[in-house]
Amino acid sequence: MSGSPDLSVLAGDVLDVAPRLLGAHLTHAGVTVRLTEVEAYAGQDDPGSHAFRGPTARNAVMFGPAGHLYAYLIYGMHVCANVVTGTPGTASAVLLRAGEVVEGLDVARGRRPGASDRDLARGPARLCRALAIGLEQGGADLATGPVLLLLATDHGGPVESGPRVGLRQAAEHPWRYWLAGEPTVSAYRPAAPLRRRPAG
Numbered sequence: 446m447s448g449s450p451d452l453s454v455l456a457g458d459v460l461d462v463a464p465r466l467l468g469a470h471l472t473h474a475g476v477t478v479r480l481t482e483v484e485a486y487a488g489q490d491d492p493g494s495h496a497f498r499g500p501t502a503r504n505a506v507m508f509g510p511a512g513h514l515y516a517y518l519i520y521g522m523h524v525c526a527n528v529v530t531g532t533p534g535t536a537s538a539v540l541l542r543a544g545e546v547v548e549g550l551d552v553a554r555g556r557r558p559g560a561s562d563r564d565l566a567r568g569p570a571r572l573c574r575a576l577a578i579g580l581e582q583g584g585a586d587l588a589t590g591p592v593l594l595l596l597a598t599d600h601g602g603p604v605e606s607g608p609r610v611g612l613r614q615a616a617e618h619p620w621r622y623w624l625a626g627e628p629t630v631s632a633y634r635p636a637a638p639l640r641r642r643p644a645g
Contacts, residue, residue, distance in 0.1 A: 455511040459485045459537035462530040464622045468597030474577040476549035482542040482623040482630045507536040516583035523570035
């Protein structure tokens with residue numbers, strides 16, 4: 446793949462940067478994934494963002510310079526990875542939702558036993574498992590490693606957009622972007638409705 450190690454584009458607005466990440470290659474621990482689906486989060490202007498209520502120990506990386514990795518746990522067990530964008534203090538980031546394993550296929554299969562090749566990195570937690578990205582990779586400089594990002598010169602296909610997955614706040618924003626027709630793009634699921642306690 447032809448691409449550029451210059452990540453200065455990541456300092457732009459998150460809604461411009463997010464679709465630019467499609468087709469990019471993310472490499473770590475012997476596996477490379479071509480990104481096919483991402484979601485934008487606009488920091489303190491976005492109720493769906495971890496940074497909406499300001500800086501914490503958990504989200505501090507988001508308030509730093511662009512081009513670093515923000516990693517966090519969901520459900521207390523699964524790691525998800527984001528690319529920090531914008532200027533320091535804006536706390537915007539792009540969630541890496543899905544991709545296609547293009548190098549290190551056997552290594553990724555060993556980390557995701559029983560998964561089809563399509564599903565190896567189909568979903569944010571699966572992507573991190575295939576790449577062996579854990580919380581310890583949080584804060585990594587994506588230009589120097591150990592997690593490396595190589596931007597694509599083109600997407601390789603048309604880009605579509607729609608609502609983000611599983612959100613209750615700002616769920617209507619069409620800030621999820623994916624490569625049309627890619628089998629590795631995850632299925633859209635809205636947030637489960639909250640259960641109301643019976644009166645009494």
